[in-house]
Amino acid sequence: MHIRTALLVCVLCLQEQVSAFDEREFQCWGTTNTIPSTWVCDGEGDCPLVVDQKASDGFERPDESPKICASATLIAEKVPLEVTTAENSAVRLDWQPPKGDSNVPLTHAGYYLTTRSSAVTFTRTIDAEQRGMVLDTLAPWTSYTLILRPFYSTNGSQKEERKLGRAVNATVVTSAGGECVWLTLIDFDILQTGR
Numbered sequence: 594m595h596i597r598t599a600l601l602v603c604v605l606c607l608q609e610q611v612s613a614f615d616e617r618e619f620q621c622w623g624t625t626n627t628i629p630s631t632w633v634c635d636g637e638g639d640c641p642l643v644v645d646q647k648a649s650d651g652f653e654r655p656d657e658s659p660k661i662c663a664s665a666t667l668i669a670e671k672v673p674l675e676v677t678t679a680e681n682s683a684v685r686l687d688w689q690p691p692k693g694d695s696n697v698p699l700t701h702a703g704y705y706l707t708t709r710s711s712a713v714t715f716t717r718t719i720d721a722e723q724r725g726m727v728l729d730t731l732a733p734w735t736s737y738t739l740i741l742r743p744f745y746s747t748n749g750s751q752k753e754e755r756k757l758g759r760a761v762n763a764t765v766v767t768s769a770g771g772e773c774v775w776l777t778l779i780d781f782d783i784l785q786t787g788r
Contacts, residue, residue: 634662700749
């Protein structure tokens with residue numbers, strides 16, 4: 594009896610891990626091409642077309658597939674993300690929820706928040722009602738990419754099959770003193786070339 598219970602618990606844990614979204618490079622189906630995870634469900638097909646008999650025209654782009662992505666009207670909307678610094682290498686994130694579309698049978702169910710550095714990546718699942726959070730476990734003098742992605746389900750439940758929304762991201766570098774330094778592409782080029 595105890596072994597069956599333990600096996601059931603292990604299977605349920607495994608099922609939950611498999612169903613969670615992982616922000617990593619996306620391999621285009623049927624090819625060796627990969628694209629950044631933030632290009633998945635962004636409304637622009639980046640993978641080559643593949644044959645899909647169920648698609649209206651017989652083809653689809655895997656990174657925009659209705660099997661994984663919410664409808665085009667939900668993907669078209671970017672979640673406004675504001676990133677501010679706090680004390681001791683902490684970063685505050687604030688966002689507004691997606692507006693949704695009453696003509697689509699999907700309801701906003703939550704967010705995936707991925708925090709990535711060269712040393713570690715972790716993803717949190719956040720309730721749809723939440724509008725912000727403080728990340729206070731960041732290491733000093735470390736570059737982080739923060740990715741916030743809404744997800745949807747048929748009744749807004751996190752326990753149902755999820756469809757991905759459009760990801761928004763920001764990059765922050767924490768300093769040794771606990772403050773954050775923002776780098777733009779121009780700043781990064783100057784740091785690398787000295788010009």
